Amino acid sequence: NSFELLTGPIDTIQKKYEILSDIVIVEHGGKVNGSQSHNVSNNSMQLIVYYEVPLGQRDEVKRKFNDFVLSIITRTN
Numbered sequence: 001n002s003f004e005l006l007t008g009p010i011d012t013i014q015k016k017y018e019i020l021s022d023i024v025i026v027e028h029g030g031k032v033n034g035s036q037s038h039n040v041s042n043n044s045m046q047l048i049v050y051y052e053v054p055l056g057q058r059d060e061v062k063r064k065f066n067d068f069v070l071s072i073i074t075r076t077n
Helices: 010-027 058-076
Strands: 002-009 031-041 044-052
Touching: 002 010, 002 058, 010 031, 010 044, 010 058
Parallel strands: none
Antiparallel strands: 002 044, 031 044
């Protein structure tokens, strides 16, 4: 089991959640076990997403997701 902490504007959180779900479920045959959200400000929030993937694939999921997040940051700067 593992988790990711997603932060930012709601529309960005939605996109990050979709990508994380695709990586976990479609690419690695895992499953998302749940999430917990916290409002930070008007249009910003934090979402903790709990998931599990087959043994030995956690690092690959985290790498792919971090690469996606970095590509978002690069495009917006």
